[in-house]
Amino acid sequence: MRLRELAHARAGDKGDISNIAVIAYEPGDYAFLVEHVTAERVKAFFAGVVHGDVARYELPGLGALNFVMTGALGGGVTRSLALDPHGKSLSGALLELELPARQNRMPTP
Amino acid sequence: MKTIRIGAGSGFGGDRIEPAVELAEKGALDYLVFECLAERTIALAQQARLQDPNAGYDRLLDERMRAVLPVCRRSHVRIVSNMGAANPAAAAQAIASIGRDLGYAGLKIAYVLGDDVLGQVRETSPALTDGPGAFADIADRAISANAYLGVAPIVEALAGGADVVITGRVGDPALFMAPLAHEFGWREDDWERLGRGALIGHLLECGSQLTGGYFADPGVKDVADLARLGFPLAEVDADGGALFSKVEGSGGELSLRTCKEQLLYEVHDPARYIQPDVVADFTSARFEQVGPNRVRLSGGGGSPRTDSLKVTIGHHDGFIGEGQISYAGAGAEARARLALAIVEERLRMLGVAVSELRLDVIGVDSVYRGPRPDAEVLDVRARVAGRTASLQDAQRIGREVEAVWINGPAGGGGATWSARQVVAAASALLPRSLIAPTVHWLEA
Numbered sequence: 001m002r003l004r005e006l007a008h009a010r011a012g013d014k015g016d017i018s019n020i021a022v023i024a025y026e027p028g029d030y031a032f033l034v035e036h037v038t039a040e041r042v043k044a045f046f047a048g049v050v051h052g053d054v055a056r057y058e059l060p061g062l063g064a065l066n067f068v069m070t071g072a073l074g075g076g077v078t079r080s081l082a083l084d085p086h087g088k089s090l091s092g093a094l095l096e097l098e099l100p101a102r103q104n105r106m107p108t109p
Numbered sequence: 110m111k112t113i114r115i116g117a118g119s120g121f122g123g124d125r126i127e128p129a130v131e132l133a134e135k136g137a138l139d140y141l142v143f144e145c146l147a148e149r150t151i152a153l154a155q156q157a158r159l160q161d162p163n164a165g166y167d168r169l170l171d172e173r174m175r176a177v178l179p180v181c182r183r184s185h186v187r188i189v190s191n192m193g194a195a196n197p198a199a200a201a202q203a204i205a206s207i208g209r210d211l212g213y214a215g216l217k218i219a220y221v222l223g224d225d226v227l228g229q230v231r232e233t234s235p236a237l238t239d240g241p242g243a244f245a246d247i248a249d250r251a252i253s254a255n256a257y258l259g260v261a262p263i264v265e266a267l268a269g270g271a272d273v274v275i276t277g278r279v280g281d282p283a284l285f286m287a288p289l290a291h292e293f294g295w296r297e298d299d300w301e302r303l304g305r306g307a308l309i310g311h312l313l314e315c316g317s318q319l320t321g322g323y324f325a326d327p328g329v330k331d332v333a334d335l336a337r338l339g340f341p342l343a344e345v346d347a348d349g350g351a352l353f354s355k356v357e358g359s360g361g362e363l364s365l366r367t368c369k370e371q372l373l374y375e376v377h378d379p380a381r382y383i384q385p386d387v388v389a390d391f392t393s394a395r396f397e398q399v400g401p402n403r404v405r406l407s408g409g410g411g412s413p414r415t416d417s418l419k420v421t422i423g424h425h426d427g428f429i430g431e432g433q434i435s436y437a438g439a440g441a442e443a444r445a446r447l448a449l450a451i452v453e454e455r456l457r458m459l460g461v462a463v464s465e466l467r468l469d470v471i472g473v474d475s476v477y478r479g480p481r482p483d484a485e486v487l488d489v490r491a492r493v494a495g496r497t498a499s500l501q502d503a504q505r506i507g508r509e510v511e512a513v514w515i516n517g518p519a520g521g522g523g524a525t526w527s528a529r530q531v532v533a534a535a536s537a538l539l540p541r542s543l544i545a546p547t548v549h550w551l552e553a
Binding site: 025077093 | 149240323324329330366369370371372373374375376377378379380391392393394395396426429431465467469471475476477492494495496531532533534536
């Protein structure tokens, strides 16, 4: 199963830092995301793109995780050689992250 | 209970103007705010000002003001904007002139100065916060240095009766917080309300990113009538609670999911969103869908502001040369990779001094560095981008990509190239005591 089936995402930029918000469509899936979409997995997924650390902030009230990735934008939006210097497209890429099959998924009322 | 209605008239300098007019016409607004400054906009505007002392403000200011002033005048909507960029005084003059053209004698325009701190930065050479070194290391290449001001000068302008307030660099949310602080008399140490105001401003400052822009994903996140995408407004109460909506007849979607995405947009630690007036805490924010395209925000808070203000420093940072050429059909990717290898080798043979070189195959791996596509891609562009110290070397990169047209693989077409000087942004912190905003007045 891909992350895209459980969550949506938005990427933002500040200097050489990209942040990606990953938000569960169903609040009941949030705990599953907390368990499986770790900072380590996100860093590994973006190996070759993200050259610094990845920090994860948890927002249980919104069912959201915020990943803050340093050294992610080719030296900074204003000087990057990348075709997408803002890294806007990284959100779509991250939704391809492979997750274990979700067992006994309960729809949230 | 008194409420104030604030609309977002733009989410970036080049934004669409028609939805701002629609919002002013139908939104029963008290304020219309235009946020128009990206990180390096002021540096680019400062370069324009050095060429022409009357230039250096937003390039769409004239078109935008002529479009919205009539309806704002008719409906008593006050305008707040950072369209002043590197020259708020000239922007105010331009608006006064437009006001006279349109017959609005007495239109009161206030403009804010004091964000330009290049002098203070040159004197104190603060450490750079997004990399090693201090200002002194880039001083000879510096173009501009602008501090993010808070609400105080805008509140002063509104209290003085301004119909239009024009600023240079201020914290983006401050453009929205200032009308709230003015109308509700929020104290400058009311951290909870200021924190909520910062959250409201943060949600509005990117315009349509709250109402379904930067969001649609067909089959997964479908959004209705995107061609008529409307801009958002918030009806805010004295305690910083807010009801977000968009006007009847506009397209888009204002929902829990669009609000959640925007809440975290360009945010690092959501418990400490540092603004000039407050350190806002977004973690206690809650959204409730109270009707179609109507979302109520509650919660949010803040803690005391920091002792320094963020400064963005624009500076020259070498040149970038870039070129692209297309290949299609069977073997397209292999031919694109061959083209890239040829260009790379020729640049080396020529001794072109390239400090960083990036080779992409657009359609395969130019922006998306995830898994490879399952099937062979039959429509690609080879792309070379390189960093150089001189314009001549940057141009050489582009010319070598163009030349691969007839000196490279079969079937290459649509070659394009460019070379440009890089204006980069660096950041530093400056003590508040060194920064003194002032408010100035003009009448149409």
